[in-house]
Amino acid sequence: MKLPLLFLFLVYVLTLSLANIKTVRNSQHLKSLFNDVSSFSLFNSAESGLCLPVLGLGTGFYGINNEPYGTYPECGSEPRGDPPVPPPPGCGPNTQKAVYTWLSKAGGLRLDCANSYYNQRSVARGIEQSGIDRSQIFILSKVSPTFPLGFNETIQQTLDILQELQTTWIDLLLVHWPIMQHPGQSYVPKSTDPACNTTNPLTYNEKQCRLSTWSAMLALFDLGLVRSIGVSNYNITHLQEIIDAGMPLPSVNQVSFHPYNCRTGRADLLAFCQKNRIQLVAYSPFGALDAHQFPVKDQNKRITSLSRTLLEDPTITSLANSYKRTPAQILLRWIYQLGVAFNPRSMNETHMIENLEILSNPFTISDADMIRIINLPQDTCDIDPDWYQCIGNGTLP
Ligand SMILES: *[C@@H]1O[C@H](CO)[C@@H](O)[C@H](O)[C@H]1NC(C)=O
Numbered sequence: 562m563k564l565p566l567l568f569l570f571l572v573y574v575l576t577l578s579l580a581n582i583k584t585v586r587n588s589q590h591l592k593s594l595f596n597d598v599s600s601f602s603l604f605n606s607a608e609s610g611l612c613l614p615v616l617g618l619g620t621g622f623y624g625i626n627n628e629p630y631g632t633y634p635e636c637g638s639e640p641r642g643d644p645p646v647p648p649p650p651g652c653g654p655n656t657q658k659a660v661y662t663w664l665s666k667a668g669g670l671r672l673d674c675a676n677s678y679y680n681q682r683s684v685a686r687g688i689e690q691s692g693i694d695r696s697q698i699f700i701l702s703k704v705s706p707t708f709p710l711g712f713n714e715t716i717q718q719t720l721d722i723l724q725e726l727q728t729t730w731i732d733l734l735l736v737h738w739p740i741m742q743h744p745g746q747s748y749v750p751k752s753t754d755p756a757c758n759t760t761n762p763l764t765y766n767e768k769q770c771r772l773s774t775w776s777a778m779l780a781l782f783d784l785g786l787v788r789s790i791g792v793s794n795y796n797i798t799h800l801q802e803i804i805d806a807g808m809p810l811p812s813v814n815q816v817s818f819h820p821y822n823c824r825t826g827r828a829d830l831l832a833f834c835q836k837n838r839i840q841l842v843a844y845s846p847f848g849a850l851d852a853h854q855f856p857v858k859d860q861n862k863r864i865t866s867l868s869r870t871l872l873e874d875p876t877i878t879s880l881a882n883s884y885k886r887t888p889a890q891i892l893l894r895w896i897y898q899l900g901v902a903f904n905p906r907s908m909n910e911t912h913m914i915e916n917l918e919i920l921s922n923p924f925t926i927s928d929a930d931m932i933r934i935i936n937l938p939q940d941t942c943d944i945d946p947d948w949y950q951c952i953g954n955g956t957l958p
């Protein structure tokens with residue numbers, strides 16, 4: 562990597578423009594390491610001793626009005642797209658309320674944000690409304706994929722994220738997706754980084770683009786603007802590229818992870834991450850009730866119903882009865898016992914508290930029952946490595 566010169570240049574620019582970096586560094590001891598709560602230790606590219614609170618609130622795309630979570634059209638609170646389309650009304654207040662409720666009422670600590678959720682200003686309002694000190698909140702955010710990958714792009718997006726979230730540091734910053742262009746997506750973000758410039762076939766290189774982006778993440782980490790860095794939706798090949806380039810590894814890889822996809826493509830990834838001390842984090846721990854509940858068609862290809870969700874799965878509901886817990890608690894506890902952290906989304910205070918209770922009022926799923934859950938049928942939604950969608954018909958075998 563031709564990092565040093567560029568790096569020095571950036572250190573210079575950022576030190577000039579962000580005079581508060583030093584203050585952030587000096588007040589490090591005032592920040593919580595989150596090692597006194599239910600959390601997993603972070604390794605590789607993480608501040609020494611920093612821990613990741615097990616439960617984070619997903620802040621992406623809260624439905625409008627009283628529609629259930631995840632209801633489409635997806636709901637950010639800020640204009641998005643090119644040219645920008647204004648958001649539907651209601652998205653901002655929903656996001657703010659969820660964040661406020663999570664921090665103030667439920668006692669949650671970690672927020673899972675992203676530049677591409679187009680709602681970080683609403684998240685900041687929720688934090689402000691809670692009155693909780695910034696140092697007591699673990700903020701995770703992500704760069705790309707509706708914004709470009711690339712070296713300078715990553716630096717710039719991080720500065721934007723800090724501004725939007727009204728903070729001087731991010732606890733964990735992730736690269737949201739390993740690629741920018743997904744099947745069926747017409748809009749490809751424009752990057753000035755030659756390795757990420759998709760319109761320049763001479764310089765564009767998907768792998769080099771990821772590595773250039775990762776070197777920017779490392780620079781941000783070295784500058785102290787982010788306390789730890791990681792990736793999201795990376796498979797083993799993408800992680801191996803970083804190892805092969807001799808670069809420091811991410812502290813976290815965040816992927817969709819639930820009983821319906823734990824064996825197809827996730828078992829190997831979990832083992833690989835554990836071996837390399839990369840903490841796996843599960844998004845969609847309940848099986849992505851919105852995106853992955855797919856229509857069941859009859860022989861004439863007429864939609865007859867929607868597939869059952871994990872919360873309705875007979876194995877999960879019967880375990881819920883025997884452990885006297887809710888199906889959601891069974892799913893989260895199962896993920897926790899596999900050593901994986903998770904980010905359920907909810908706007909409902911009761912559900913948030915219920916989610917946190919698997920740690921504050923713990924129970925243990927027996928080994929035999931852990932295996933029963935692992936052996937549930939697998940859906941075909943997550944076999945597409947590039948994008949979060951069901952391909953094929955998504956049937957449970
Ligand atoms: C990408 O490369 C093309 C061809 O060299 C160039 O015309 C264009 O300006 C580049 N895009 C950006 C955003 O720098």
Ligand SMILES: *[C@@H]1O[C@H](CO)[C@@H](O)[C@H](O)[C@H]1NC(C)=O
Binds near residue numbers: 567712713753755
């Ligand atoms: C990033 O920006 C700096 C300053 O404008 C420039 O010198 C450098 O070439 C850019 N790096 C990349 C990878 O585009």
Ligand SMILES: *[C@@H]1O[C@H](CO)[C@@H](O)[C@H](O)[C@H]1NC(C)=O
Binds near residue numbers: 739740798799
């Ligand atoms: C990871 O995804 C890339 C596409 O981005 C694909 O080429 C590669 O085969 C995948 N690797 C694994 C182990 O699934």
Ligand SMILES: *[C@@H]1O[C@H](CO)[C@@H](O)[C@H](O)[C@H]1NC(C)=O
Binds near residue numbers: 910912
């Ligand atoms: C929150 O969830 C509880 C338990 O499922 C339910 O009884 C309640 O009606 C929900 N509240 C709202 C506002 O949806």
Ligand SMILES: *[C@@H]1O[C@H](CO)[C@@H](O)[C@H](O)[C@H]1NC(C)=O
Binds near residue numbers: 858955
């Ligand atoms: C769905 O896909 C599976 C596996 O590819 C196949 O066996 C099954 O027949 C398909 N079902 C329908 C209704 O298309």
